[in-house]
Amino acid sequence: MNKPSNRGRAVASRQGDRFIKTVLLAGVTGLWLGGCSGPAGETKSMPRLPYLGERLVQPRPGRAPDTVVAQIPSFALQNQYGQPVTRASLAGRVYVADFFFATCPNICPRMQSQLQRVFQRYRHDSRVALLSHTIDPAHDSLPVLRAYAARLGVREGQPWHFVMAPRDTIFQLARAYATVAESGGDLPGRLAHGGTLALVDGRGYLRGLYDGLVPAETDRLLLDVARLLAEAPAEASLSLVTTQKPPPDL
Numbered sequence: 001m002n003k004p005s006n007r008g009r010a011v012a013s014r015q016g017d018r019f020i021k022t023v024l025l026a027g028v029t030g031l032w033l034g035g036c037s038g039p040a041g042e043t044k045s046m047p048r049l050p051y052l053g054e055r056l057v058q059p060r061p062g063r064a065p066d067t068v069v070a071q072i073p074s075f076a077l078q079n080q081y082g083q084p085v086t087r088a089s090l091a092g093r094v095y096v097a098d099f100f101f102a103t104c105p106n107i108c109p110r111m112q113s114q115l116q117r118v119f120q121r122y123r124h125d126s127r128v129a130l131l132s133h134t135i136d137p138a139h140d141s142l143p144v145l146r147a148y149a150a151r152l153g154v155r156e157g158q159p160w161h162f163v164m165a166p167r168d169t170i171f172q173l174a175r176a177y178a179t180v181a182e183s184g185g186d187l188p189g190r191l192a193h194g195g196t197l198a199l200v201d202g203r204g205y206l207r208g209l210y211d212g213l214v215p216a217e218t219d220r221l222l223l224d225v226a227r228l229l230a231e232a233p234a235e236a237s238l239s240l241v242t243t244q245k246p247p248p249d250l
Helices: 014-030 107-122 144-149 165-175 215-236
Strands: 054-059 063-069 076-077 084-086 093-102 128-134 160-163 179-181 191-193 197-200 206-211
Touching: 076 160, 093 107, 093 215, 107 128, 107 197, 107 215, 128 165, 144 160, 165 179, 197 215, 206 215
Parallel strands: 093 128, 128 160
Antiparallel strands: 054 063, 076 084, 093 197, 179 191, 197 206
8 A cells, every 4th residue: 555645645556456357257156147147038149248246035935946146236426416216217327337536646636537537439329428426525525526627528417427326335336346445554534446447338337447547447338338228219219217127137
């Protein structure tokens, strides 16, 4: 872990990156599902991105239980303009999620430079959004988030949301996106997060994980966003709400 800055704040560490690489490796070996089929009735004629996420057992009366894949859980966040951002408000939109904090001097600028590539490609496309979660809400107030967004060239009304919520809420969401965000070490105020970019489809399913520090991984992310957009017309009438559509079978 790097030494904290003179403001007494921690920076995201290489140790955190090594941890998330372990999480991603676990995805290959079964902790995070990496190759299940899609929802019932989904066409099999086109190759699709896998459904990633925690496996759940869903009881079925009179039948053997199903093993299904969890969606990203519901959330209530606030963006840099004080506007609510929820899973329901993103229904039908492909989005890319990451975790950062405004005073982070090492991996965050590198990640944001890669996210800018996604933003530049899709900033005029209402089907795509970016969701950057601060892990330091005590410091990253709405004015701080607005200034941070402005430095990246993001204006109001554009689909890059820099969002905040209580820290525990953000840490729990990070686990749902198969990444890590946590207090880092024993010193007060230290923070750590991984460099993962997570791709989520219009129904809230995790569909891709990418190393946000590697340009070639962003190339792959851009291709996969296009793949999800190609899926969307066939699924436009499906709700994001889990109770209205069961998660995909394994």
